[in-house]
Amino acid sequence: MSLTLEDRAASPVTTGRTGYRHASLTVRGKDRPGIVAAVGSVLGEHGANIVSLDQYSDDPQGGAFFQRTVFGLDHLGSALPAVGEDLRRRLDQDFELEFTLRDLSVPKRVAIFASKSDHCLLDLLWRHRRGQLPVTVAMVISNHPDAAEEVRSFGIPFFHVPSSGPDKSAAEAEHLRLLEGNVDFVVLARYMQILxxxxxxxxxxxxxxxxxxxxxAFVGAGPYAKAKERGVKLVGATAHYVTEHLDEGPIIEQDVVRVSHADTAAELQRRGADVERAVLTRAVQWHAEDRVIRHGNHTIVFA
Amino acid sequence: MSLTLEDRAASPVTTGRTGYRHASLTVRGKDRPGIVAAVGSVLGEHGANIVSLDQYSDDPQGGAFFQRTVFGLDHLGSALPAVGEDLRRRLDQDFELEFTLRDLSVPKRVAIFASKSDHCLLDLLWRHRRGQLPVTVAMVISNHPDAAEEVRSFGIPFFHVPSSGPDKSAAEAEHLRLLEGNVDFVVLARYMQILxxxxxxxxxxxxxxxxxxxxxAFVGAGPYAKAKERGVKLVGATAHYVTEHLDEGPIIEQDVVRVSHADTAAELQRRGADVERAVLTRAVQWHAEDRVIRHGNHTIVFA
Amino acid sequence: MSLTLEDRAASPVTTGRTGYRHASLTVRGKDRPGIVAAVGSVLGEHGANIVSLDQYSDDPQGGAFFQRTVFGLDHLGSALPAVGEDLRRRLDQDFELEFTLRDLSVPKRVAIFASKSDHCLLDLLWRHRRGQLPVTVAMVISNHPDAAEEVRSFGIPFFHVPSSGPDKSAAEAEHLRLLEGNVDFVVLARYMQILxxxxxxxxxxxxxxxxxxxxxAFVGAGPYAKAKERGVKLVGATAHYVTEHLDEGPIIEQDVVRVSHADTAAELQRRGADVERAVLTRAVQWHAEDRVIRHGNHTIVFA
Amino acid sequence: MSLTLEDRAASPVTTGRTGYRHASLTVRGKDRPGIVAAVGSVLGEHGANIVSLDQYSDDPQGGAFFQRTVFGLDHLGSALPAVGEDLRRRLDQDFELEFTLRDLSVPKRVAIFASKSDHCLLDLLWRHRRGQLPVTVAMVISNHPDAAEEVRSFGIPFFHVPSSGPDKSAAEAEHLRLLEGNVDFVVLARYMQILxxxxxxxxxxxxxxxxxxxxxAFVGAGPYAKAKERGVKLVGATAHYVTEHLDEGPIIEQDVVRVSHADTAAELQRRGADVERAVLTRAVQWHAEDRVIRHGNHTIVFA
Known part of the structure; x- marks a missing residue:
C-alpha cells in the first residue's frame, strides 16, 4: 500500500470558507466485498462529509477496484494526516489497496512544454487566467523563443531550452534541473520533440x-496529411499519458470533428487545432482534479 | 421512509449463475455525513459485493442526496427482504431517507402506447427482441389498428383502443382496465393523444x-413545421416523465441532429425521427435499470 | 468520354406529377474555364430547370473538376437521350470530361449481403419500407439461413448461399449468377466473408x-476487442467502396460514438452497431442519389 | 436589381499570385430556367475560372433562387466592374434577380462590441491574429473599460462607450459617429446592451x-439559470442577425453541448461559453466569406 499525502500551503481562493475545504481520495486495487463500508466508516469517524463518490470494478468477481471520493472536513489541512493514517491502517489490514489522499484546495503544479504551434498552450493559459483550470502553472518551456513575451504577459516564467539534433542530453539535463521538485505533472502542448x-x-x-x-489512427508525424491522403470524413485528437513507447500510452480523452473532401490538409489542421485544444484542456482539468486513474495501459476517468 | 421491494420470478436469462444475481438500491433524501458508511455497512454485513456506486449531492451543506448502488449477493431472491429490513431500520433511525431496493434480474413490465407513427415503437420492440432492453413488454396499445400484425409478429399482445373526440373517458377506462396491476411503467412512443x-x-x-x-423550444404540436418556420440549424427530441402539465415534466434525455436550409419540413421530420427513437430508447433503458431518480421537476441520471 | 444513360421504367411513386421528373447529371474531369456555362447552356437549350447544383475543384489551377446537377424536364424519359447526346457533343468538343446522366425517378437496384448480424440489414429494409431509401432492393444474399423469414416478410427475395472454407469459388459463382444484370450496386451489410x-x-x-x-484505426477483424484493449474513448464505423485491397477502399462516410472505461467489449459492440447502421444508411442513400463521386482512393460527397 | 461592387485596396496576403485574385458572386431572386447558363456564360466571356458554385432553390416550381459562385480572374481589380456591368445587363434583361459581386481579397471591415464577458471577443481577436478570420477588425467598442489593454495589445483600436440607464441616445450617437463609413458589419460578442x-x-x-x-428556447436574459431550472440535458448557443425584434432575427448557426444534473448553473455557463465562441466564430467567418444569404427571417448558408 502506498500513501501520497500532499498538503502544501492552501490557496485561499479555492477554500469555500475558513477552515472548510475539500479533499479527494482515490483508491485502487483488488476488488473485495466491504471496501465501500471500510472507506465510508473511516471517513465517517472523522466527521467527513462525502460530496461525491464514483466507483468502478472491471470484474465484480475478483477484478480491479477503483474509487474516487471527494469529501469536506473542518480544518482539513490539520486533520488530513490522521485520516490518511487511519485509512492506511484499515486498508492495509483488510484489503490489498493503494490510495492517494489530496487536499483539493492545493492546486497541482504543472510545467507546460510547447514548440512553435501555440494554440494549445494559449488555450491553457487563457483558461487558467479565468480561473477555469485548478492548477498552478509553474513554468512554460519551449524549444523556440517565440512565445516568450506572450507567456510572460500572463505572469508565468518562460524558459527557452533549444533542442535540435539527435543528442538531446544537454537539453534534457536542463529540463530536469528546471523541473525537479517544482512540478506535479507535465503537459506537452504540441511539443514537437520526443522525450x-x-x-x-x-x-x-x-x-x-x-x-x-x-x-x-495516424500514429507518428504528419497525421493531417495522412488523413487527407486517406480521405477520412472526421479528424480527431487524443490526450494520453506519455510512456517510453511513443503514441502508445494510456488514453485519457479523445474527440473528433467532421471534415469533407473540400477541406485541404491545411484546413484539416486548422479544424483539428480546435479539437486538440478542447481535448487537452479536458484531460488537464480531469488530471488536476484526480479524476483519472491509470490501470495498465488504460485509464478510468470519473468525469 | 418507504420501501419498495420487488421480487417477482427471476428471469433465468439475466442471472449470471445459479443463485447469484444483482440488485439495485437507490437512496434519496436529505444529505448528511455518514450515509455512505451506513449503507455500505448494511450491505457488507449481508456479504453483498458492490458492483457500482454513483452518488450526487446538490449541495454538500444540507442539500439533497442521491445514490444508486448495484450489488451482487448469493441467493439474492431469498436474501433481499432481510437486506431491505436492515436498511429500513438503519436509515430510519439515523437519517431522513427514502430508498428503493430491486432485484435487477426481474425486468420491469412496460406497456407501450403508439399512434400511426411507428418508428419509436418498432425500435423499442426490435431492441427488445435482441436482448438490449431489460424489460418485459406486457402489451402495446394504440388508437389505430395499423400496427397490430407487426406487433403481434414479435409475440407481444396488441390492443386497439380508439380514442377520438373530446371525451376520452371510455378510452381511458379501457386503458386502466388493461394496465392496472400489469405494468411497472408506461411509454408513450409517439402516442398523439393527451392523457x-x-x-x-x-x-x-x-x-x-x-x-x-x-x-x-417548440412545445405543443407541429414542432418540425415550427422549426422550419424559425430556420433553426438543429432539430432535437426530448424524453421526459409525463405530469399533468403538458410538455413540462422532468426531462430524462435530449439530443439533436444538424439540419440545413435545404431540408424541407418533411425532411426535418425524417431526421428528427432518428433522434426520437435514439433518445426514447436511452430513456427507457435508463429507467428500466433504475438509473433515473426524479427530484422536483428534474432528474438525476446515473448513466 | 463515357456516357451512362439509364432509363428503365419510371416508378410512379417518385414522379412529382405526370410527365415531370428529375434527372441527375454528374460531371468529372480536368478543370477548365467554361464548363459551368457549357453544361448550363446545353441544359438551358432543352428547357431544363436546374433544381440544385454542387461543384468542387481540387485545384482551380488545372486540378480535377466535379459537378452534380439535378434538373427537371417535361417528358424527361423521352427527352433524356437527346440531352445526353448534346452533352456528349459539347463536352467532347471543348473539354476532357466524363459524365453520367440518370433519371432519378428510376431507383437503383441493390443486392444486400448479410451474415448473422442483422442490424444493418434490417435498418436498410425498414427504411426502404418507409420510403426513405430511393432504391429497389432486388435481393438479399446471406451465408446464413437465419434471416430468411424476416427478409421475405418485407416482400424481398432471400437467397442462402453458404460460403465456408478457403475455397469460395462455388459460392462466388452462385453470387455472380444471381447478380449479373440484376443490380446496379451491392451493399455488404456486415457480410463477414471477403469477396x-x-x-x-x-x-x-x-x-x-x-x-x-x-x-x-483497427483494420481487420475484431475491432471492438481491439478498441477495448487500446482503451479508446470513442468507437466508430466507416462506409467505403470495396476494392481488392481489404479495408483500403475510398471512404464514403464515418461517424463515432462516445464510450467509457465502464463499457465492456460487448457494450462497445452494441453501441457501435447503432453507428454502423446510421453510417451505412447515409452512404447507401447518398450513393443511390448520385451524391458520391469516386476520385482515386477518395470520394467527393455532395451531401 | 441592385449592384454592390466593393473593390477597396487589395490585401496582398490573400492574393494567390500577382494579378490573380478571387471574387464572390451571390445571386438571389425568383427561380427560372436558364439562370445558371446566363451567369456561367457572362463569367465565361470574361475568362473567369469558377472555383466553386453552390445553388439552392426553395421550390423548383417558381420558388426563390440562391447562388454563390467563387471565381478567379486575371487582373480582377480592374476587370470586376465590367463583369458587374455585363451581369447587370444580362440579369436585368431576362430575370428578376439581385446580385452582389465582391473582391474576396478585400477583407470586410468589422467592429466588435463587447461587455464584461470577453471569451467571444478574445477568441475572435486570437483567430484573427492567426490569419484564420478573413476580416479587418476596425475597432472594438465596449461599455466597460476592462478589455482596453488586452485589445490594444492586438494592435486594434479600443473605444470605451459607457451605456447605462434607459436613455441610450448619447451612447448610440457615439456608436454611429465611430462606425459610419468605417465598417461593413458589426458583431455583438456578448454585448449586454440592446441596440x-x-x-x-x-x-x-x-x-x-x-x-x-x-x-x-430560453429567449431573453439569464438562459443558463433557466436551463438549470428546467433540467435540460444540453445547452446551446445561437448566432443570428439582429433585427428590431429581440432574439428573433434570422439564425445563422447553432450548436449544443451535453450537460448533466451535476452541472451547476455556473458550470452550464462555462460549458456554454465554449459553444458560444465556436458558434460565433463560424457565423462571422461565413458572413465574411459571403456564404450566408438572408431570405425573409431565414438564412441560406453555403458552408
Missing part, C-alpha cells in the same frame, strides 16, 4: 501529451 | 413520453 | 461495405 | 449577435 525514456523515468511525474489524431 | 390528469393519477406508475423537439 | 478480387472485377458494379471501426 | 431600432436602421450594415441559448 527520452531516461528523462521520463527521472522526472517521475505524470506527463500528458496531445496527439493530433484519433489514435491509433 | 388526462385523472388517468395519470389513477395509473400510479411512471409514464415516459418522447416529445419531437428540443424542449422547451 | 475475391475476381468476383469484384466480374461484378463490375460499385460495392459498399460497412466496417465496424473508424478506419484506418 | 435601438433607430441605431440598427441608421447603421445600415448587417449586425451579428451571439445568444447564449439554443433559440427559441
Amino acid at each position: 527520452s525514456a531516461d528523462l521520463i523515468g527521472r522526472l517521475g511525474v505524470p506527463i500528458i501529451n496531445i496527439h493530433h489524431s484519433f489514435l491509433p | 388526462s390528469a385523472d388517468l395519470i393519477g389513477r395509473l400510479g406508475v411512471p409514464i415516459i413520453n418522447i416529445h419531437h423537439s428540443f424542449l422547451p | 475475391s478480387a475476381d468476383l469484384i472485377g466480374r461484378l463490375g458494379v460499385p460495392i459498399i461495405n460497412i466496417h465496424h471501426s473508424f478506419l484506418p | 435601438s431600432a433607430d441605431l440598427i436602421g441608421r447603421l445600415g450594415v448587417p449586425i451579428i449577435n451571439i445568444h447564449h441559448s439554443f433559440l427559441p
Whole structure:
C-alpha cells in the first residue's frame, strides 16, 4: 500500500470558507466485498462529509477496484494526516489497496512544454487566467523563443531550452534541473520533440501529451496529411499519458470533428487545432482534479 | 421512509449463475455525513459485493442526496427482504431517507402506447427482441389498428383502443382496465393523444413520453413545421416523465441532429425521427435499470 | 468520354406529377474555364430547370473538376437521350470530361449481403419500407439461413448461399449468377466473408461495405476487442467502396460514438452497431442519389 | 436589381499570385430556367475560372433562387466592374434577380462590441491574429473599460462607450459617429446592451449577435439559470442577425453541448461559453466569406 499525502500551503481562493475545504481520495486495487463500508466508516469517524463518490470494478468477481471520493472536513489541512493514517491502517489490514489522499484546495503544479504551434498552450493559459483550470502553472518551456513575451504577459516564467539534433542530453539535463521538485505533472502542448525514456523515468511525474489524431489512427508525424491522403470524413485528437513507447500510452480523452473532401490538409489542421485544444484542456482539468486513474495501459476517468 | 421491494420470478436469462444475481438500491433524501458508511455497512454485513456506486449531492451543506448502488449477493431472491429490513431500520433511525431496493434480474413490465407513427415503437420492440432492453413488454396499445400484425409478429399482445373526440373517458377506462396491476411503467412512443390528469393519477406508475423537439423550444404540436418556420440549424427530441402539465415534466434525455436550409419540413421530420427513437430508447433503458431518480421537476441520471 | 444513360421504367411513386421528373447529371474531369456555362447552356437549350447544383475543384489551377446537377424536364424519359447526346457533343468538343446522366425517378437496384448480424440489414429494409431509401432492393444474399423469414416478410427475395472454407469459388459463382444484370450496386451489410478480387472485377458494379471501426484505426477483424484493449474513448464505423485491397477502399462516410472505461467489449459492440447502421444508411442513400463521386482512393460527397 | 461592387485596396496576403485574385458572386431572386447558363456564360466571356458554385432553390416550381459562385480572374481589380456591368445587363434583361459581386481579397471591415464577458471577443481577436478570420477588425467598442489593454495589445483600436440607464441616445450617437463609413458589419460578442431600432436602421450594415441559448428556447436574459431550472440535458448557443425584434432575427448557426444534473448553473455557463465562441466564430467567418444569404427571417448558408 502506498500513501501520497500532499498538503502544501492552501490557496485561499479555492477554500469555500475558513477552515472548510475539500479533499479527494482515490483508491485502487483488488476488488473485495466491504471496501465501500471500510472507506465510508473511516471517513465517517472523522466527521467527513462525502460530496461525491464514483466507483468502478472491471470484474465484480475478483477484478480491479477503483474509487474516487471527494469529501469536506473542518480544518482539513490539520486533520488530513490522521485520516490518511487511519485509512492506511484499515486498508492495509483488510484489503490489498493503494490510495492517494489530496487536499483539493492545493492546486497541482504543472510545467507546460510547447514548440512553435501555440494554440494549445494559449488555450491553457487563457483558461487558467479565468480561473477555469485548478492548477498552478509553474513554468512554460519551449524549444523556440517565440512565445516568450506572450507567456510572460500572463505572469508565468518562460524558459527557452533549444533542442535540435539527435543528442538531446544537454537539453534534457536542463529540463530536469528546471523541473525537479517544482512540478506535479507535465503537459506537452504540441511539443514537437520526443522525450527520452531516461528523462521520463527521472522526472517521475505524470506527463500528458496531445496527439493530433484519433489514435491509433495516424500514429507518428504528419497525421493531417495522412488523413487527407486517406480521405477520412472526421479528424480527431487524443490526450494520453506519455510512456517510453511513443503514441502508445494510456488514453485519457479523445474527440473528433467532421471534415469533407473540400477541406485541404491545411484546413484539416486548422479544424483539428480546435479539437486538440478542447481535448487537452479536458484531460488537464480531469488530471488536476484526480479524476483519472491509470490501470495498465488504460485509464478510468470519473468525469 | 418507504420501501419498495420487488421480487417477482427471476428471469433465468439475466442471472449470471445459479443463485447469484444483482440488485439495485437507490437512496434519496436529505444529505448528511455518514450515509455512505451506513449503507455500505448494511450491505457488507449481508456479504453483498458492490458492483457500482454513483452518488450526487446538490449541495454538500444540507442539500439533497442521491445514490444508486448495484450489488451482487448469493441467493439474492431469498436474501433481499432481510437486506431491505436492515436498511429500513438503519436509515430510519439515523437519517431522513427514502430508498428503493430491486432485484435487477426481474425486468420491469412496460406497456407501450403508439399512434400511426411507428418508428419509436418498432425500435423499442426490435431492441427488445435482441436482448438490449431489460424489460418485459406486457402489451402495446394504440388508437389505430395499423400496427397490430407487426406487433403481434414479435409475440407481444396488441390492443386497439380508439380514442377520438373530446371525451376520452371510455378510452381511458379501457386503458386502466388493461394496465392496472400489469405494468411497472408506461411509454408513450409517439402516442398523439393527451392523457388526462385523472388517468395519470389513477395509473400510479411512471409514464415516459418522447416529445419531437428540443424542449422547451417548440412545445405543443407541429414542432418540425415550427422549426422550419424559425430556420433553426438543429432539430432535437426530448424524453421526459409525463405530469399533468403538458410538455413540462422532468426531462430524462435530449439530443439533436444538424439540419440545413435545404431540408424541407418533411425532411426535418425524417431526421428528427432518428433522434426520437435514439433518445426514447436511452430513456427507457435508463429507467428500466433504475438509473433515473426524479427530484422536483428534474432528474438525476446515473448513466 | 463515357456516357451512362439509364432509363428503365419510371416508378410512379417518385414522379412529382405526370410527365415531370428529375434527372441527375454528374460531371468529372480536368478543370477548365467554361464548363459551368457549357453544361448550363446545353441544359438551358432543352428547357431544363436546374433544381440544385454542387461543384468542387481540387485545384482551380488545372486540378480535377466535379459537378452534380439535378434538373427537371417535361417528358424527361423521352427527352433524356437527346440531352445526353448534346452533352456528349459539347463536352467532347471543348473539354476532357466524363459524365453520367440518370433519371432519378428510376431507383437503383441493390443486392444486400448479410451474415448473422442483422442490424444493418434490417435498418436498410425498414427504411426502404418507409420510403426513405430511393432504391429497389432486388435481393438479399446471406451465408446464413437465419434471416430468411424476416427478409421475405418485407416482400424481398432471400437467397442462402453458404460460403465456408478457403475455397469460395462455388459460392462466388452462385453470387455472380444471381447478380449479373440484376443490380446496379451491392451493399455488404456486415457480410463477414471477403469477396475475391475476381468476383469484384466480374461484378463490375460499385460495392459498399460497412466496417465496424473508424478506419484506418483497427483494420481487420475484431475491432471492438481491439478498441477495448487500446482503451479508446470513442468507437466508430466507416462506409467505403470495396476494392481488392481489404479495408483500403475510398471512404464514403464515418461517424463515432462516445464510450467509457465502464463499457465492456460487448457494450462497445452494441453501441457501435447503432453507428454502423446510421453510417451505412447515409452512404447507401447518398450513393443511390448520385451524391458520391469516386476520385482515386477518395470520394467527393455532395451531401 | 441592385449592384454592390466593393473593390477597396487589395490585401496582398490573400492574393494567390500577382494579378490573380478571387471574387464572390451571390445571386438571389425568383427561380427560372436558364439562370445558371446566363451567369456561367457572362463569367465565361470574361475568362473567369469558377472555383466553386453552390445553388439552392426553395421550390423548383417558381420558388426563390440562391447562388454563390467563387471565381478567379486575371487582373480582377480592374476587370470586376465590367463583369458587374455585363451581369447587370444580362440579369436585368431576362430575370428578376439581385446580385452582389465582391473582391474576396478585400477583407470586410468589422467592429466588435463587447461587455464584461470577453471569451467571444478574445477568441475572435486570437483567430484573427492567426490569419484564420478573413476580416479587418476596425475597432472594438465596449461599455466597460476592462478589455482596453488586452485589445490594444492586438494592435486594434479600443473605444470605451459607457451605456447605462434607459436613455441610450448619447451612447448610440457615439456608436454611429465611430462606425459610419468605417465598417461593413458589426458583431455583438456578448454585448449586454440592446441596440435601438433607430441605431440598427441608421447603421445600415448587417449586425451579428451571439445568444447564449439554443433559440427559441430560453429567449431573453439569464438562459443558463433557466436551463438549470428546467433540467435540460444540453445547452446551446445561437448566432443570428439582429433585427428590431429581440432574439428573433434570422439564425445563422447553432450548436449544443451535453450537460448533466451535476452541472451547476455556473458550470452550464462555462460549458456554454465554449459553444458560444465556436458558434460565433463560424457565423462571422461565413458572413465574411459571403456564404450566408438572408431570405425573409431565414438564412441560406453555403458552408
